[in-house]
Amino acid sequence: MRKPLVQPYPKDWFLRTRAYRLFMLRELTSVCIAGYLVFMLWWLYQLGKGDTESFRSLLSIAKHPVSIGLHTIALIAAAWHSITWFNLTPLVMPMRIGEDRVPNVVIAIAMGYGPWLAVSGFILWATLR
Amino acid sequence: MPEQTITLDVFRYRPDEDERSTIQSYDVPYYEHWVILDALNWIKDHVDGTLSFRWSCRMGVCGSCGMMINGDPKLTCAAFLKDYFPRAIRVEPLVNFPVERDLVIVMDDFMSKLTSVKPWLIRDDTRPMEEELLQSPSQLAAYKQFSMCINCLLCYAACPELDGDPDFLGPAAIALAHRYNLDSRDQGTAERQDILGAEEGVWGCALVGECTAVCPKNVDPAGAIQQAKVAVTKDWYKRLLLPWGKR
Amino acid sequence: MSHLTKTNEAFWWSLFSAGGVMAALFLPVMIFVTGFVLPFMMGEDVESQRDRMVSLVTFWPVRIALFGIIFLSSFHCAHRIRHVLMDFGLRWAGVALMICCYGAAAAGAVAAGLILVRL
Numbered sequence: 001m002r003k004p005l006v007q008p009y010p011k012d013w014f015l016r017t018r019a020y021r022l023f024m025l026r027e028l029t030s031v032c033i034a035g036y037l038v039f040m041l042w043w044l045y046q047l048g049k050g051d052t053e054s055f056r057s058l059l060s061i062a063k064h065p066v067s068i069g070l071h072t073i074a075l076i077a078a079a080w081h082s083i084t085w086f087n088l089t090p091l092v093m094p095m096r097i098g099e100d101r102v103p104n105v106v107i108a109i110a111m112g113y114g115p116w117l118a119v120s121g122f123i124l125w126a127t128l129r
Numbered sequence: 130m131p132e133q134t135i136t137l138d139v140f141r142y143r144p145d146e147d148e149r150s151t152i153q154s155y156d157v158p159y160y161e162h163w164v165i166l167d168a169l170n171w172i173k174d175h176v177d178g179t180l181s182f183r184w185s186c187r188m189g190v191c192g193s194c195g196m197m198i199n200g201d202p203k204l205t206c207a208a209f210l211k212d213y214f215p216r217a218i219r220v221e222p223l224v225n226f227p228v229e230r231d232l233v234i235v236m237d238d239f240m241s242k243l244t245s246v247k248p249w250l251i252r253d254d255t256r257p258m259e260e261e262l263l264q265s266p267s268q269l270a271a272y273k274q275f276s277m278c279i280n281c282l283l284c285y286a287a288c289p290e291l292d293g294d295p296d297f298l299g300p301a302a303i304a305l306a307h308r309y310n311l312d313s314r315d316q317g318t319a320e321r322q323d324i325l326g327a328e329e330g331v332w333g334c335a336l337v338g339e340c341t342a343v344c345p346k347n348v349d350p351a352g353a354i355q356q357a358k359v360a361v362t363k364d365w366y367k368r369l370l371l372p373w374g375k376r
Numbered sequence: 377m378s379h380l381t382k383t384n385e386a387f388w389w390s391l392f393s394a395g396g397v398m399a400a401l402f403l404p405v406m407i408f409v410t411g412f413v414l415p416f417m418m419g420e421d422v423e424s425q426r427d428r429m430v431s432l433v434t435f436w437p438v439r440i441a442l443f444g445i446i447f448l449s450s451f452h453c454a455h456r457i458r459h460v461l462m463d464f465g466l467r468w469a470g471v472a473l474m475i476c477c478y479g480a481a482a483a484g485a486v487a488a489g490l491i492l493v494r495l
Contacts, residue, residue, distance in 0.1 A: 004144070005144070017201075020337065024463075027463075034450070034453035034454075039410075045491050047430060052426060055429075056422060059414070062410065062415035081399060082401070091341075091351060092356065094352065116404075120408075124405060289463070293463065323380065327382065327383060329380060329381060358386075362390050365384070365387065366386075
């Protein structure tokens with residue numbers, strides 16, 4: 001007579017292996033990015049008031065160590081999102097030329113890292129010029 | 130008998146006697162050229178004939194000797210003792226499957242998932258059987274990687290999302306569906322779309338990526354699933370924008 | 377396979393993917409600008425700093441781009457957070473979880489639209 005045994009799966013599986021932890025780290029970048037988006041809304045709202053006083057308060061908050069700390073965390077999380085996203089692009093959108101697959105590095109650079117560099121450079125130039 | 134031995138901590142479950150699993154330790158002769166499957170066969174031949182496990186080809190083709198080795202899904206015919214020596218090796222059945230006995234898992238659920246994606250060439254014409262369906266080398270290259278699967282189920286054991294939704298089709302079945310969808314001779318994409326586009330289809334995947342990492346045949350099921358997501362999404366928008374159109 | 381559940385996950389996934397691209401391309405440099413360039417790299421004259429920032433952000437193509445970035449990135453985050461919560465064992469919450477996550481993203485997108493139009 002058959003009596004199959006069903007084994008329980010660990011509820012904390014995402015802490016169990018390095019690969020699972022890296023996966024969860026990648027997914028959790030979204031929490032930091034969501035937090036920054038909320039800040040961005042407030043930032044635009046404050047800028048939209050237009051008067052110098054509102055802008056001064058915006059600046060003084062931006063210079064506060066807490067802001068610097070949170071921005072640093074958000075920047076690391078966002079950059080980690082970018083890197084993992086671009087590295088997975090060839091998986092989602094592979095390309096072939098005839099029988100040969102275009103190397104993953106080429107796709108990641110052409111569709112990810114290249115545009116990333118261009119966009120970042122352009123925005124920095126537009127704000128600093 | 131060589132001078133050195135290695136310990137195997139083996140998962141045991143005897144359905145006729147046990148209510149739960151136990152771990153039984155065996156000391157096995159250590160040879161550099163032995164794989165874990167050799168050690169298991171030595172135990173079965175010399176120590177304990179009741180130990181049950183599946184195996185056949187001993188060369189990474191049949192896909193039947195997959196087990197959890199120290200918690201990682203591996204083909205035991207390709208996992209050498211020397212990579213673990215001198216520490217003990219924990220040998221358990223693949224996770225995400227019910228255990229039939231000892232290291233033997235129940236595959237019934239997987240088999241029905243596999244057939245549900247219609248893994249064969251579907252044709253809507255009635256051309257005679259003797260007529261060839263020609264295919265160019267680049268058309269073959271488009272799907273060849275996804276056709277290398279040996280159904281060893283390491284990818285199912287590596288997938289944490291299967292625990293949350295046991296009905297999730299899973300890596301190998303979706304990779305095989307994608308393989309036929311990419312085949313220039315196949316015309317069954319629309320027929321497979323209902324199952325691939327269901328919640329139990331591609332949407333059970335959160336791209337952990339471990340299925341691809343553990344695959345002994347470099348099938349890249351994670352890639353297949355993401356590409357199938359893109360295809361299913363295009364199809365969803367097509368149905369939304371052109372509800373009267375032919376699918 | 378006993379049953380199939382119909383789903384519009386394709387729609388949410390397309391927003392997630394588009395948002396993922398937007399966030400990957402734009403957010404690191406935007407964080408750098410609001411967190412480090414503006415307070416430390418734009419000189420001491422507050423008036424001219426404000427004028428430059430305002431003229432940059434009120435330029436219409438920039439407003440539209442900012443709306444696209446915030447709208448899509450919000451849905452990207454909502455989708456990921458929903459799946460993380462499912463992985464953490466909240467799969468049973470199903471539709472309620474969707475309403476919370478995507479509802480928050482939609483609220484953020486509406487707020488972004490209103491703020492950007494009134495800048």
